[in-house]
Amino acid sequence: MSAWLVTNRWLHWDKFETQFNQLLAAADGRVDMRRVHTDWVVSHLDGKLPQLALIMDKDVATTAQLESLGVRCVNTAKAIALCDNKAYTHARLTAAGIAHPRTVVAPLTFRPLTAEEWEASEFVDAVERTLGFPAVAKHAVGSWGSGVFLVHSRAELIEVLTKAAGAPVLVEEFVAGSSGRDARIYLVGDTPVAAMRRFGAEGDFRANITGGGRAEAWNPPSEYVEVARQAMAALGLEVGSVDFLDASAPLVGEVNSNAQFVTLAETTGIDVAAQVIDYLEALP
Template identity: 30%
Template sequence: MNIVILSRNPHLYSTQRLIEEGRKRQHKVEVIDPLKCDIIIEKEKPTIYYKDRYLDYVDAIIPRIGASITFYGCAVVRQFEMMNVFSIVSSGAILRSRDKLKSLQLLSKAGIGMPKTVFTNYSRDVEEVIAHVGGVPVIIKLLEGTQGLGVVLAETKNAAESVLEAFNGLEARVIVQEFIKEAKGADLRALIVDGQVVGAMKRQGKEGEFRSNLHRGGSAKIIKLSDAELKLAMNAAKALKLPVCGVDMLQSARGPLLLEINSTPGLEGIEGATGRNIAKAIITYIEKNR
């Protein structure tokens, strides 16, 4: 089988692991930069041209599309879909997951538990916004943020007002969320492949840090999810139609709460913490569906 990994950096851990596992199973695996692909739109003959050749021999793709290239990256994934090439996640699902507001709205409708969240276009009513999420402290998030960037903990009303005014001045869209104190700076990441949890870890933020992202110095260890946590992770992935994804959750006094879903989750942290061969599971998923 000819498998293409859509990635801008062939040296990343996740990309290297997928290459390794794919080749172990006798597949031809190559890395292609989606920004260097030309999308050729023609009646009944959609094609993609890359460097010196047409990509008309590809059987399956693994999108590793960074948030900064979502628009063009998804256009490339969509073009492969038009060519009847199997993708482990669809272009539509990636777009849904990258739109934090839309994804939270869809997940709420699907009955997924999550922290109280407010989106407003009129942030001068700070007191009202804070009241809607249960009072300070609150979390303020950029809708386009990633890896913990653009996430602020506002511990007082004045701090929340200042942050919202600053983001407003930058014309940046934000959501305000309830702060889950009992989570103690930790969250859970469940890795979903083929709709099932294949690995889970607990990420703990470093001392004094409320964000648990490994990119920000957090640590991770393997964890066995409760039935409620397993159910939430699988239902959330199903609601956004993401057969392969990372589901981030918080442990709260009222049960697990969804934090966000990542349609192109990194493999280094989860494989390191759990010892599970996640890359192999992804290649096996392709084999089952191609």
């Protein structure tokens, strides 16, 4: 099988480089895999294309172009788009009946609004009425815990909305029991290959390792695995991770199409890259 490992020239992070190298090493002798950047891909669509592309980026447009020319993409452009925008993720999880925090999605504004305009909006009224404070305001598109804010009042929410300058935002209920911790299951197809619990840095309500947190291996109960599978199916993912808030029952926090798995592999001792290649090699 000929395959491209599609990455982004302008994303520089040591752990991602390690991840890409692990995938290429696992593919050696099994899958004819070549690493290419998205800017190279879009300039070579009239050349010889691979049978398969493992998309390790969030470039939906480039992925869609590959698909239009018959390249099998893992994950698909649609699945990446649904995961990359948390508002779309919320809608799909709701439609599938999958438990996740109550959410109010900010409407499209076409331009940045002033604080006075947000103050007068029905959206802010809805957040205050249905969620209350504190609440978690998020940029709908963002990674590694950036663009996530714990807001304690109407004024703090309006400040986040104003500084977002027209970027899409949503607001979730604050689940106090999950403050500073969550859990992640990484799935390849229907198989939960590795899982960990994450604990945020001291005083941080987020649980991202990139923000200075720590992780430990986790053996997820069967009900969490089942919900993770349901979430993956709802979003059309073949390879990805499902994050759970630390609640008394499975409560999905986020679903990721391009999750970094180096920390997960280091924490659990599981060769996640090999599991991904096993899956690709078995595709019809």
